[in-house]
Amino acid sequence: MFLNLALGCASVICCRSSPKQKALVTRLVKSGTGKVTLAIGDGANDVGMLQEADIGVGISGAEGMQAVMASDIAIAQFRYLERLLLVHGHWCYRRISMMICYFFFKNITFGFSLFLYEAHAAFSAQPAYNDWFLSLYNVFFSSLPVVALGVFDQDVSAGLCLEFPQLYQEGVQNRLFRWGRIIGWMFNGFSSGAIIFFLCTIALEHQAFNSNGHVAGRDIFGATMYTCVVWVVNLQMALTTRYFTVIQHIVIWGSIIYWYLFCLVYGAMPPTLSTTAYKLLIEALAPSPAFWVVTLFVTICSVIPYFTYLVIQMEFFPMYNQRIQWIEHQARLIDDRLR
Amino acid sequence: MSSTTVPSSSGAPGSADASAVRRNSKRPKYSKFTQQELPACKPILTPRWVISAFMLVSIVFIPIGVASLFASHDVVEIVYRYDLDCIPASNRSNRADKVQYIQTPGDKTCNKSLTVPKRMKPPIYVYYQLDNFYQNHRRYVKSRSDQQLRDASSEGEVSDCKPEDMLSNGSYIVPCGLIAWSLFNDTYSFSINSAQVNVNKKGISWKSDREHKFGKDVYPKNFQSGGLIGGAKLNSSIPLSEQEDLIVWMRTAALPTFRKLYGKIEHDLEENQVIQVSLGNNYNTYSFNGKKKLVLSTTSWLGGKNDFLGIAYLTVGGLCFFLAMAFTIVYLVKPRQLGDPSYLSWNRNPGWH
Numbered sequence: 182m183f184l185n186l187a188l189g190c191a192s193v194i195c196c197r198s199s200p201k202q203k204a205l206v207t208r209l210v211k212s213g214t215g216k217v218t219l220a221i222g223d224g225a226n227d228v229g230m231l232q233e234a235d236i237g238v239g240i241s242g243a244e245g246m247q248a249v250m251a252s253d254i255a256i257a258q259f260r261y262l263e264r265l266l267l268v269h270g271h272w273c274y275r276r277i278s279m280m281i282c283y284f285f286f287k288n289i290t291f292g293f294s295l296f297l298y299e300a301h302a303a304f305s306a307q308p309a310y311n312d313w314f315l316s317l318y319n320v321f322f323s324s325l326p327v328v329a330l331g332v333f334d335q336d337v338s339a340g341l342c343l344e345f346p347q348l349y350q351e352g353v354q355n356r357l358f359r360w361g362r363i364i365g366w367m368f369n370g371f372s373s374g375a376i377i378f379f380l381c382t383i384a385l386e387h388q389a390f391n392s393n394g395h396v397a398g399r400d401i402f403g404a405t406m407y408t409c410v411v412w413v414v415n416l417q418m419a420l421t422t423r424y425f426t427v428i429q430h431i432v433i434w435g436s437i438i439y440w441y442l443f444c445l446v447y448g449a450m451p452p453t454l455s456t457t458a459y460k461l462l463i464e465a466l467a468p469s470p471a472f473w474v475v476t477l478f479v480t481i482c483s484v485i486p487y488f489t490y491l492v493i494q495m496e497f498f499p500m501y502n503q504r505i506q507w508i509e510h511q512a513r514l515i516d517d518r519l520r
Numbered sequence: 521m522s523s524t525t526v527p528s529s530s531g532a533p534g535s536a537d538a539s540a541v542r543r544n545s546k547r548p549k550y551s552k553f554t555q556q557e558l559p560a561c562k563p564i565l566t567p568r569w570v571i572s573a574f575m576l577v578s579i580v581f582i583p584i585g586v587a588s589l590f591a592s593h594d595v596v597e598i599v600y601r602y603d604l605d606c607i608p609a610s611n612r613s614n615r616a617d618k619v620q621y622i623q624t625p626g627d628k629t630c631n632k633s634l635t636v637p638k639r640m641k642p643p644i645y646v647y648y649q650l651d652n653f654y655q656n657h658r659r660y661v662k663s664r665s666d667q668q669l670r671d672a673s674s675e676g677e678v679s680d681c682k683p684e685d686m687l688s689n690g691s692y693i694v695p696c697g698l699i700a701w702s703l704f705n706d707t708y709s710f711s712i713n714s715a716q717v718n719v720n721k722k723g724i725s726w727k728s729d730r731e732h733k734f735g736k737d738v739y740p741k742n743f744q745s746g747g748l749i750g751g752a753k754l755n756s757s758i759p760l761s762e763q764e765d766l767i768v769w770m771r772t773a774a775l776p777t778f779r780k781l782y783g784k785i786e787h788d789l790e791e792n793q794v795i796q797v798s799l800g801n802n803y804n805t806y807s808f809n810g811k812k813k814l815v816l817s818t819t820s821w822l823g824g825k826n827d828f829l830g831i832a833y834l835t836v837g838g839l840c841f842f843l844a845m846a847f848t849i850v851y852l853v854k855p856r857q858l859g860d861p862s863y864l865s866w867n868r869n870p871g872w873h
Contacts, residue, residue, distance in 0.1 A: 257546075301656070301776060302657060303657050303776075305654075305656075305657045307661055380832070386775075387649060388779070388817070388824025389645065389817065391819070394643065395726060396780065396824075398771045398773055424560050452666065452733050453666075456666065459732065460732075464726065474584065478833060485839075488573070491565060492847070495565045496850075509562075
């Protein structure tokens, strides 16, 4: 009954509480409402409460380091809580959701293209790609951009986060990690994988691959498809990223360039190590215009649907933070004009 | 898009100078990286950028599409399916008959004629095309020994090649494995007006295969000497690096329908010329309902005959142009209203979409 009464109030003050009572109140709210609770405190008497809550924020300073040692996050002054929640909390929520959705997307694109190939290989589990290409996909060619997204992305600047606290509701209402969004990203992955596979298959059918009459065997076909996959996932990352620093440029374009370099280096190793990829890029792929023409076509084709979706969403159904991005953009334009 | 530095936190009230002096000693060193204030580009999809992007794609794609379509139309191709025609009528009724025909030894030459539809300039490439042949099956692809092919001393590295690894007396088969064992053995010879047309069978494999993957001192040994013969026999006095048919065959195909290079014809074929082809129909594709086709084709800068790329480029280029026009009209008819900032106030009921 106490809980129901307290929940009906805008704010509740409990004074003269012992540490045990603080912890018990926190537990009551947590289990009674089932919501995420945050506790903030600076003294040794707050330790119980900090540990009980889902998120414990300790303030270091006048009353010693006890609270800090028991907390999840430590700050230096109470007023920094505003920035912690509205800026960093908002950014972190967005970063983690985008990172997870994108991870599903890139692995589904990769895996689905392989799966579709299996349908054409009598389901015998013969991969379309060379072994090392398979192993290093998640290590070198598509992982750094995601890490950069998860660490650095900012959809709205810090100042505007504080000015429009409504943005924080995005996290409270779990706007970015609903099933609809997750399935949307997965669907994007399936369609990208399918587009890549079918376009590559039809474009590189059984006819000659270059003007010397050679045809495209499994190694050429696999490498072309893999190049398209690497381009597509990195371009999608470039479209998703809202905040391009030098680091983003290096990791996104760097991953793509790194793929070509890797092909060169791996292909230069003796055939005992490089098996089917021996001299693949320099001898077979790079001199053939068909490789570049097919890669360009498949990459752009895979990205157009997502790009169109983004354009329509940004223009007609902007999300809350996108409205603020528009405002920021307009303000910047006015600033530039006044200067 | 313009580069902007994010302003530092506006949440902190003006720090009192006295406490600033005391706090400075504990404040961590400021750097743009740790404070997440790196100079950054914040691209936003304004109408200008959207329309430019679509127009750029269509401007790049349409010429490439036209060029690809012209290249594909320049290629002249003759495709002739002969696996049914080359079986005598008496054996054509069902699969068992066809298989029995192909498996009985004897001369299986069949003579057909092809007409050249358009002038073909040299080099004219001769291919054989197989349908429904899964050269990309995992067990098949695995069944080879790269060390054995490269190096005469590694003759014994036959672990992956079962059952085509060694004879019953223990001596090794070179080259081992199912890929080599199933080497295609149909032959084609061409003549025009009773004059033999020379088919150049040198240089049909990739150079890196010839020089680095197939040894110059490795000779075939015990090849096709078991009970079941799967394909062609090899001349055991020619080293593997010169057995180009084998090299071409062993570069496994990607899909169940594939072509492999058989040879090149180095002189012109005029329009309406009739070529007499003498096909040696030896290879058994009847057991698995495969098809065999003979292909003569010229090439262009883009490769062989495939209209898909040209048409697809034109289609996507046209689609992007249409989208650019559509978005222009939309942006003109219904320009973006700058949102009322008071809508975004703190006390607003968070019931937005």
